Amino acid sequence: MKNLEELKQIKERVRRNLEMRSGDYRVKIIVCLGTCGIAAGARQTMNKLAELSAQSNRTDIAISTTGCAGFCEQEPMIKVQEKGKEPVTYGHVDIAAAEEIFDKHILNGQIVERYLFSKGE
């Protein structure tokens, strides 16, 4: 655990890291974090994805959130947007599903049919 002084010392590294991440992303993951999503456990899903992304040491993955898309019974939902490809929306993404989608789709570009909700916008 770093203290504030140590954080100041790593700020150059943090800045470089943030700059690297603010460039072009290969994959964007968007987690629906509306009321219905939260009630269905979407915060756990998002935290899992953030943890996996940090562990993977990849700087080309961005995670962001959005509100309710209106398909509340499908929550937790995530959208995976690979550069140059159609976005893919998954439903019922619990922690186990998040792990599987991360491994197969986010790291390896394979769609996980089991949790597929829709393709395209």
Add this chain to the structure above:
Amino acid sequence: MRTIADHLFDILENSVNAHASKIIVTISFFKHIFLCRIIDNGTVANLNNVTDPFVTSRKTRRVGLGLPLLKSTVEGTGGHLNLSRLERSSGTCLEFTVNMAHIDARPFGDISSVFIDALRSWPGIEFEIFINNAKKEKKILDTVELKTMLELDIIQDMEVLNYIGEQLKKALFKIGINQQFGVS
């Protein structure tokens, strides 16, 4: 909603939806009463009957669920909830209490993670967080100050977020808020 933490995140999202750029949260815990006040500088909606599910400004669904769900959690423990417009500036204030000793109280969950999730989700919003134990009030996070101190424009970095998370956890623990409390 499984935990108070889930409710809290959800209710912060209302401020975001109202285009707030700053959110000030005060958390206090004293004699088993959890009190939370959220003040934002967003656009003020018509706040009549907002705890009625059919009152919502959202477009994708005809009902708003966040406040009605929070209301039932709060009132299930004999607590209260109040939403009002600020008097001196544009913005909204939500205040609610939960009696954590009540048999129907939800567990806290990880309150510190709410703010980490919030920082991660809404990088454009500045947060100030205060905790209060009835004796004194203490600021435990000010994102504007932290950014100035670190000379960074954004703080959505794993290491910075971990630091903030630890600080919040420690401060919350000091006033008796820990995840397990309220777990039935």
